[in-house]
Amino acid sequence: MAKVFIYPATSLILSDLVARFGHQPLGAALSIRERIQTAGVESPPLQITPEDPKRGLKYAAVEVPSGVRGRMAIYGPLIERAEAGVIVTDADFAFGCMGCARTDELILFSLRQRGIPLLELAYPKDEEEGVAFVAAIRRFLAGLKEGGQ
Amino acid sequence: MTEYTPKLAGTVTKYVFVESPATTPADLALRAYEASEGVMIKETCFGLQVTGGPEEVDRLIRQIRAFDPNHIFVKDRGFPPGDPRRCRANLGGARPGYFGHEFEFPILRFISHGLEELERRGEEVLGEATREKRTKPVLDVRRLRELIELEES
Numbered sequence: 429m430a431k432v433f434i435y436p437a438t439s440l441i442l443s444d445l446v447a448r449f450g451h452q453p454l455g456a457a458l459s460i461r462e463r464i465q466t467a468g469v470e471s472p473p474l475q476i477t478p479e480d481p482k483r484g485l486k487y488a489a490v491e492v493p494s495g496v497r498g499r500m501a502i503y504g505p506l507i508e509r510a511e512a513g514v515i516v517t518d519a520d521f522a523f524g525c526m527g528c529a530r531t532d533e534l535i536l537f538s539l540r541q542r543g544i545p546l547l548e549l550a551y552p553k554d555e556e557e558g559v560a561f562v563a564a565i566r567r568f569l570a571g572l573k574e575g576g577q
Numbered sequence: 578m579t580e581y582t583p584k585l586a587g588t589v590t591k592y593v594f595v596e597s598p599a600t601t602p603a604d605l606a607l608r609a610y611e612a613s614e615g616v617m618i619k620e621t622c623f624g625l626q627v628t629g630g631p632e633e634v635d636r637l638i639r640q641i642r643a644f645d646p647n648h649i650f651v652k653d654r655g656f657p658p659g660d661p662r663r664c665r666a667n668l669g670g671a672r673p674g675y676f677g678h679e680f681e682f683p684i685l686r687f688i689s690h691g692l693e694e695l696e697r698r699g700e701e702v703l704g705e706a707t708r709e710k711r712t713k714p715v716l717d718v719r720r721l722r723e724l725i726e727l728e729e730s
Contacts, residue, residue, distance in 0.1 A: 436677070438677050439652075439681065440594060440650055440677070441681050443651075443652035444652060447651065453652075453653075457652070457653035457654050460655025460656070463655075464583060464655055464657075464660075465583045465585075465587065465588075467580075467582055468580075468581050469579070470579035470580065472662045473662040473663060474662075475581070521677045552687040552688070552691070553687075555687055555690040555691075557687065558684075558686075558687025558689075558690045558691040559694045561687070561688070562688060562691030562692055562694075562695055563695060566695065566703065
């Protein structure tokens with residue numbers, strides 16, 4: 429079972445398909461759950477404390493806005509753990525504020541920098557594309573062994 | 578600063594979505610209650626949220642997924658159901674995460690079709706993935722002009 433980072437990190441479709449084909453999807457929920465279930469200082473809504481932008485310094489320079497560094501504190505450790513990645517390139521719902529947009533760019537950049545196997549594809553727009561989408565993911569995941577090789 | 582003590586620590590929450598012509602969220606809920614064995618179940622309009630120990634949740638999901646495997650979709654959730662920081666009962670309106678679900682929900686039928694075809698045709702379908710994507714015929718400019726002129730006359 430390989431750890432597969434999914435982008436968008438909140439995608440239901442990618443999360444389901446990766447788990448369905450026998451691998452572990454790494455999505456935003458895992459990092460959020462970790463924060464929600466750790467005792468500390470109350471910091472609603474996502475329990476992102478002032479410590480997180482500091483942790484984000486590992487992934488983004490100090491001049492980078494704290495919003496991006498805070499977000500990278502969520503995604504960065506997942507990218508580090510990832511042994512492979514599945515990226516959907518036309519995910520309009522990943523659109524957000526400038527912090528989200530820059531974080532998204534940094535996530536994709538970091539994934540490509542890591543040199544792990546990546547699959548990039550677009551959401552299906554009809555049934556025929558749906559078949560190709562599912563088949564492409566299955567073929568990619570079937571090719572991953574333990575450790576993402 | 579207020580101290581924060583987590584509730585339901587050590588549990589896992591998962592969304593179960595159903596997009597099926599044969600199974601409704603209510604059917605799914607009934608079946609889930611039958612197999613729950615201590616897992617907390619929250620019924621929703623799209624399916625369920627299940628919360629419990631990781632093994633129990635995985636077991637329950639395996640059992641309920643078996644009812645309609647190609648039309649039931651599962652993903653992790655960070656918050657437990659009803660968490661006041663996220664629950665719309667406290668915040669009002671749909672919570673932000675649902676926009677993502679709303680975006681992906683209409684695509685689920687294509688994914689279901691893909692899964693069914695994969696099950697039915699197996700390796701043959703896998704071959705299709707590598708084949709160059711067929712381009713759809715686009716509307717010719719001359720034909721478009723003809724249509725406009727036809728419409729205007």
